[in-house]
Amino acid sequence: MNILLTNDDGIRSPGLLAARKALEELGKVMVVSPDREYSCIGKAITAGRVIKVRKTRMADGKLAYAVSGTPADSVLIALNKLLRRKPRLLISGINLGPNLGMDDALDSGTLGAAFEAALRGIPSIAVSYCMVRGEGEELVIDDLSAAAEVTKRLAESVLKNGMPRGVDVLSVNVPKGFRLGSTPVKVTKLSLKPYRDLHVEEDGGYIIKSWTLDVYPDDPGSDVEAVKEGALTITPIKINFPCKLKGLETILRSLQ
């Protein structure tokens, strides 16, 4: 098996189908995805409940595995239980919505699945299409085709040349209206600015209804800025929080 494919929008997502079709031009693709939508679930895993795996057919009749758990669960079960050999590449997506900044990096099931595989030594690419989730916006089929072509080309490059040195995950955001050859492509860092307040009041509680680019505060030089300017962004992530081991004398004294 060459490529493991998953997502967080669930096994019925047109983004998953578009990615699978494009990736099949490169080799064998195994699809192992949540049986329902798991947006905003991050790298969460399911503990204390049985996770079932069911063979199913995608919209074009091809086989896939539907998992009654999170995207990260899907990756773990694929790697540890379903596959005999390590896949050469993990693709997560195409997500129907942007994934920008550190806040999304830790919230997104699309990135969570990529992190799960990358921590286990598998080069991983997360692909997100920057449509507005929630209210009103329709999927543009030409954009999805363009995002699928991007997915295929990046996968082909990584299969052929490996990941760039020092990079675990490529997180790719494809803007609306993206066209290969004309839309600018930028290598970016994650914005460290958090979302604005997302919750609106409803029914005596709070709800997040939609995600526009407006929820991400401006941050010059970041993935957020580049997407707001209409570029496709490639964010090369190393999964390694810096841990500063010096300068904790005061903290340590408090425990003496």
Next chain:
Amino acid sequence: MNILLTNDDGIRSPGLLAARKALEELGKVMVVSPDREYSCIGKAITAGRVIKVRKTRMADGKLAYAVSGTPADSVLIALNKLLRRKPRLLISGINLGPNLGMDDALDSGTLGAAFEAALRGIPSIAVSYCMVRGEGEELVIDDLSAAAEVTKRLAESVLKNGMPRGVDVLSVNVPKGFRLGSTPVKVTKLSLKPYRDLHVEEDGGYIIKSWTLDVYPDDPGSDVEAVKEGALTITPIKINFPCKLKGLETILRSLQ
């Protein structure tokens, strides 16, 4: 309001109660926590569903806010809706189970809540007690008291002196049998080695039943090693995945 307190074991956890009692010696404490257990949920947030907030009483009769959402939801709603002023400190815990390595950092609701607050500029401390979750192990009350004393002392130090420079979150793991003054204390980095395969077969599917220290592979110099050796660990985390902006020429060429 000085201190915001949350957890991922839910508002009825004895770990939350122990932390609150200890922290009240330092100032006002507001408790905003999930109304049920949300272990392994990472920094996931709830989208598309109304989150309710209910005033409740903890086991000792004191007021707390129970949130029908994740630990990160609880932090966002506390910061954006319930509190008039930014808290000076966020404490997450005391979690009943260890949180070690990058794998847990991205899975743990305890750390997820701390990351959510830290991204918004609030010094955050996650405290985890290294009992075995799942099967058979009882909470040791003396250990919980010791972990609560640790929580209080670290909180006091950060309130007085601020966080060490370049640190967003202190993730603290308190080993079983910890005693102040005799158990060693170590400043550690996150292990980058992922869990072993956690899933066992049951009922035609896969389940994670328990978490012993054995699920973390040995990793010299890491938090995992120090806890296995019986130390209390303080892991000073900066929430910033390195993004390498050079050396992506081959990747970029694939999109030309």
